[in-house]
Amino acid sequence: MTExxxxxxxxxxxxxxxxxxxxxxxxxYAAGLPDRVLTHLKLLDxxxxxxxxxxxxxxxxxxxxxxxxxxxxxxxxxxxxxxxxDTLGSxxxxxxxxxxxxxxxxxxxxxxxxxxxxxxxxxxxxHLGMNRDMREAFRGHEHFExxxxxCELYDQSAFDPAYENAPLDFxxxxxxxxxxxxxxxxxxxxxxxx
Ligand SMILES: [Fe+2]
Ligand SMILES: [Fe+2]
Numbered sequence: 001m002t003e004x005x006x007x008x009x010x011x012x013x014x015x016x017x018x019x020x021x022x023x024x025x026x027x028x029y030a031a032g033l034p035d036r037v038l039t040h041l042k043l044l045d046x047x048x049x050x051x052x053x054x055x056x057x058x059x060x061x062x063x064x065x066x067x068x069x070x071x072x073x074x075x076x077x078x079x080x081x082x083x084x085x086d087t088l089g090s091x092x093x094x095x096x097x098x099x100x101x102x103x104x105x106x107x108x109x110x111x112x113x114x115x116x117x118x119x120x121x122x123x124x125x126x127h128l129g130m131n132r133d134m135r136e137a138f139r140g141h142e143h144f145e146x147x148x149x150x151c152e153l154y155d156q157s158a159f160d161p162a163y164e165n166a167p168l169d170f171x172x173x174x175x176x177x178x179x180x181x182x183x184x185x186x187x188x189x190x191x192x193x194x
Contacts, residue, residue: 004021004024005021006018006019006021006022026187033179034172034175034176034179034180037081037084037100037175037179038168038172038175040084040087041056041059041080041081041084041168042056042168043087044056044058044059044083044084044086044087047086049086051159052159052160052161053158053159053160053161055083055086056168057161057165058083058158058159059079059080059081059082059083059084060080060165060166060167060168060171061158061159061160061163061165062079062080062082062083062154062155062158063076063077063079063080063165063166063171064163064165064166065079065153065154065157065158066079066153066154067079067166069153069154073174073177073178074104074105074106074109074178075109076171076174077101077104077105077171077174077175077178077179078097078101078105078109078112078113079150079154079155080171080174080175081097081100081101081113081175082094082097082112082113082116082155083097084096084097084100085097085100092117093117094113094114094115094116094117095114097113097114098110098111098113098114101113102184103182103183103184103185104178104179104181104182104183104184105178105183106183108142108143108146111141111143111147112143112146112147112150115135115138115143115147116147116150116151116155118134118135118137118138119135119138119147119148119150119151120151120155120156121134121135122134122135122148122151123151123156135147135148
């Protein structure tokens with residue numbers, strides 16, 4: 001069976017029928033998002049960058065620590081994915097994770113993921129001749145303490161080669177559940193038909 005395709009060659013010519021076809025494909029494609037995210041996360045496997053653990057181990061360790069401390073499922077998924085942008089956002093990795101998570105988590109978790117790089121810098125910027133207190137620019141922000149806490153408890157502490165983190169399989173169902181429900185998207189009407 002030939003796949004149905006829209007008939008336009010420029011969007012100006014598009015019709016509701018065209019967009020009905022496109023809309024019907026969107027749901028299938030969106031349903032594959034957790035798989036694409038997990039596949040991309042696995043690219044961090046074996047990528048040490050000089051650290052004592054590779055970036056996938058670090059991600060799993062961060063998520064395991066958050067889970068064992070009793071954080072919410074959304075929080076644990078944020079912890080798992082917080083460095084997923086290292087591959088494509090080598091100079092701004094937190095923004096990549098934040099953008100991927102944004103439709104699926106609340107504003108606080110989004111902010112933590114987006115700003116964690118500056119807060120994590122408290123633990124090493126001074127070793128690179130940088131200002132470790134850059135996070136102070138956010139002092140007083142409603143999510144300052146939560147972001148500092150994320151880095152202190154789960155992120156800066158997740159470089160232990162001897163730590164027995166849970167495997168990625170353990171977190172997969174959590175990723176699927178969190179990514180099943182967009183809370184915050186321009187396309188909400190399409191993404192969640194009544
Ligand atoms: Fe990071
Ligand atoms: Fe990290």
